[in-house]
Amino acid sequence: MAKAHASRDNRQDKDQNRRTFITPEGVDLKLDIAPVGERLGAFMIDVVIIVVALVIFSIFLVLGLRGAGQTQFQALAMVWLLGFFVFRNGYFALFELSSRGATPGKRLTKLRVISRDGSRLRGHQVVARNAMRELELFLPTMFLLSQSADFLTGLFGLLWTGIFALFPFFNRDRLRVGDMIAGTWVVRLPRRELGDSVATRAAPEQARYTFSDAQLSVYGEFELQKLEEVLRRNDEYSMIVVARTIRERLGMPPTDSGDDHAFLEAYYTALCQRLERGMLFGKRKKDKYQR
Amino acid sequence: MSGAASSQFASARFREARTIDWLELDQRIREIERGRASGLSDEDLFELPVLYRAALSSLSVARETSLDADLVAYLEALCARAYFVLYGVQPPLRRRIASYFATGWPLALRSLARETVIAVLLMLLGAVATYCLVASDPSWYHSIVPADLAGGRGPQSSAAELRAGLYDGGGKDGMLGVFATYLFTHNAQISLMCFALGFAFGVPTILLLVYNGCILGAFMAVFVSKGLGLPLAAWLSIHGTTEMFAIAIAGAAGLRIGMAVAFPGRLSRTAATAKAGRTAAFAMIGVVLMLAVAGLLEGVGRQIVTSDLIRVAIGGGALLLWLLYFYVMPVRDEDAHG
Numbered sequence: 001m002a003k004a005h006a007s008r009d010n011r012q013d014k015d016q017n018r019r020t021f022i023t024p025e026g027v028d029l030k031l032d033i034a035p036v037g038e039r040l041g042a043f044m045i046d047v048v049i050i051v052v053a054l055v056i057f058s059i060f061l062v063l064g065l066r067g068a069g070q071t072q073f074q075a076l077a078m079v080w081l082l083g084f085f086v087f088r089n090g091y092f093a094l095f096e097l098s099s100r101g102a103t104p105g106k107r108l109t110k111l112r113v114i115s116r117d118g119s120r121l122r123g124h125q126v127v128a129r130n131a132m133r134e135l136e137l138f139l140p141t142m143f144l145l146s147q148s149a150d151f152l153t154g155l156f157g158l159l160w161t162g163i164f165a166l167f168p169f170f171n172r173d174r175l176r177v178g179d180m181i182a183g184t185w186v187v188r189l190p191r192r193e194l195g196d197s198v199a200t201r202a203a204p205e206q207a208r209y210t211f212s213d214a215q216l217s218v219y220g221e222f223e224l225q226k227l228e229e230v231l232r233r234n235d236e237y238s239m240i241v242v243a244r245t246i247r248e249r250l251g252m253p254p255t256d257s258g259d260d261h262a263f264l265e266a267y268y269t270a271l272c273q274r275l276e277r278g279m280l281f282g283k284r285k286k287d288k289y290q291r
Numbered sequence: 292m293s294g295a296a297s298s299q300f301a302s303a304r305f306r307e308a309r310t311i312d313w314l315e316l317d318q319r320i321r322e323i324e325r326g327r328a329s330g331l332s333d334e335d336l337f338e339l340p341v342l343y344r345a346a347l348s349s350l351s352v353a354r355e356t357s358l359d360a361d362l363v364a365y366l367e368a369l370c371a372r373a374y375f376v377l378y379g380v381q382p383p384l385r386r387r388i389a390s391y392f393a394t395g396w397p398l399a400l401r402s403l404a405r406e407t408v409i410a411v412l413l414m415l416l417g418a419v420a421t422y423c424l425v426a427s428d429p430s431w432y433h434s435i436v437p438a439d440l441a442g443g444r445g446p447q448s449s450a451a452e453l454r455a456g457l458y459d460g461g462g463k464d465g466m467l468g469v470f471a472t473y474l475f476t477h478n479a480q481i482s483l484m485c486f487a488l489g490f491a492f493g494v495p496t497i498l499l500l501v502y503n504g505c506i507l508g509a510f511m512a513v514f515v516s517k518g519l520g521l522p523l524a525a526w527l528s529i530h531g532t533t534e535m536f537a538i539a540i541a542g543a544a545g546l547r548i549g550m551a552v553a554f555p556g557r558l559s560r561t562a563a564t565a566k567a568g569r570t571a572a573f574a575m576i577g578v579v580l581m582l583a584v585a586g587l588l589e590g591v592g593r594q595i596v597t598s599d600l601i602r603v604a605i606g607g608g609a610l611l612l613w614l615l616y617f618y619v620m621p622v623r624d625e626d627a628h629g
Contacts, residue, residue, distance in 0.1 A: 027347045078472045085476040120379045128572035135487035183565030192368040225360040
């Protein structure tokens with residue numbers, strides 16, 4: 001199945017979370033590892049859901065208890081005990097066993113649990129990664145809340161169990177202990193919309209600006225994509241700054257004409273066309289430092 | 292967006308020609324992700340892999356010919372989502388469950404056999420040591436057995452009191468169901484802990500196993516000193532064979548993980564733990580089921596059946612069945628569906 005290993009390219013911050021993930025078709029999907037903050041957010045949402053569900057569940061049972069006989073009381077108590085057990089141990093596992101591979105909290109934060117070897121997520125993996133929550137969550141909480149133990153025991157216990165709770169901070173792939181045991185990753189799987197190309201929109205304005213070969217050979221792909229970002233954000237202030245910088249660099253006179261947007265689009269289109277033509281011939285210019 | 296303008300770009304032409312397919316794939320993936328796969332026709336589903344491969348090929352082309360970062364990011368996200376929809380298809384739940392009981396569980400326990408024996412020996416060690424300790428000096432009893440577990444039973448109790456505890460149904464008339472449920476959830480939580488603690492190089496798991504044996508040994512010593520050894524063995528065995536076995540398996544699973552973390556061998560530490568985790572998790576699913584059975588036997592069976600002989604027969608029979616199922620039943624060695 002698919003092979004996965006850490007990508008070595010960490011030129012940018014964003015790339016540090018990228019992992020090579022090769023499909024059976026031989027294409028690298030370059031998945032993003034979910035950062036700890038997002039996972040914590042997802043977990044908080046899930047905890048809130050569990051607590052609210054348990055409270056509602058209990059209220060319903062207590063309402064059912066009024067005027068109930070001995071046998072009904074027994075049945076309700078059993079349902080409550082079992083329900084509590086299932087919520088505590090089964091909530092995460094049952095949701096992750098579904099084809100979405102995500103609890104509601106993970107769904108909202110666009111995360112997903114996947115198998116590190118690229119095959120489908122197996123039931124035993126889901127069980128393993130969630131059974132480990134006992135160690136990562138329950139034990140530290142127990143030491144934190146326990147009043148009976150003396151201070152030193154409590155402190156030592158907290159430090160010891162803290163290692164498990166804070167495990168994701170200590171490794172590059174942000175693996176929980178459970179992820180390590182189960183052989184899983186949590187990745188970001190956002191849904192993106194296809195935006196219009198910046199270049200085609202700029203086409204009619206192109207005639208107003210022409211650039212010489214020397215002017216177009218100043219920048220490379222990295223700068224082109226930064227320019228694309230600026231154009232997509234469409235923030236007037238940053239466009240003024242960027243346009244001034246580019247004009248300076250190209251040796252063009254600064255203008256106050258106010259059509260920086262048109263200028264940037266024209267330059268983007270011309271530069272993109274030139275660089276893409278170069279790509280077709282196998283010549284790539286990574287950034288402005290590359291000659 | 293006139294045709295003349297956009298056709299200046301090779302990459303723009305490429306994009307124009309394929310956008311329809313991408314959006315089509317996007318639409319279908321979205322339907323499936325929302326759990327409405329049944330709304331798609333057979334034809335739509337058959338087209339899905341074709342569209343997916345087309346999108347993958349577009350991604351490869353776009354990476355090599357297009358500098359539109361947004362386009363590449365869109366295709367990456369689309370392909371990744373499609374990959375997990377297409378390759379993440381799970382077999383029907385019924386078949387997965389059947390396969391688990393037919394092969395997955397017994398095979399996992401067979402490969403855990405060595406650890407299981409060690410876990411049982413550790414519990415026996417605790418039991419024998421504590422038995423000798425309490426038999427020689429009964430005051431040890433209170434420092435070993437926690438008060439809420441002892442339930443007022445102890446070396447100071449008279450033989451009659453102890454005997455009553457074994458046969459009167461624990462004074463919980465009419466609440467057997469709740470009692471059984473409580474025992475099940477409590478024990479299941481302990482066994483999950485036993486498994487999870489294995490990650491700390493297995494040390495806490497060993498301690499838990501030995502301590503479990505200690506409590507057993509302490510009880511034994513007190514009851515034997517009052518001449519109630521055999522009735523206690525019967526009282527314990529009706530559920531204890533299943534329960535102790537389940538706890539031993541949970542401990543074995545924890546030990547397997549602990550060993551893999553401490554001594555990964557030829558594999559990388561991550562790979563070794565993941566491999567051990569697979570076997571251990573397979574065993575753990577079954578442990579929770581075994582504890583449910585034990586909870587029923589303890590909460591209901593033991594309170595209803597008060598004859599020593601039948602208690603021992605039920606306990607022994609259960610143990611025999613487990614052993615036959617785990618280690619003797621022929622199993623086809625195939626890849627188990629998880």
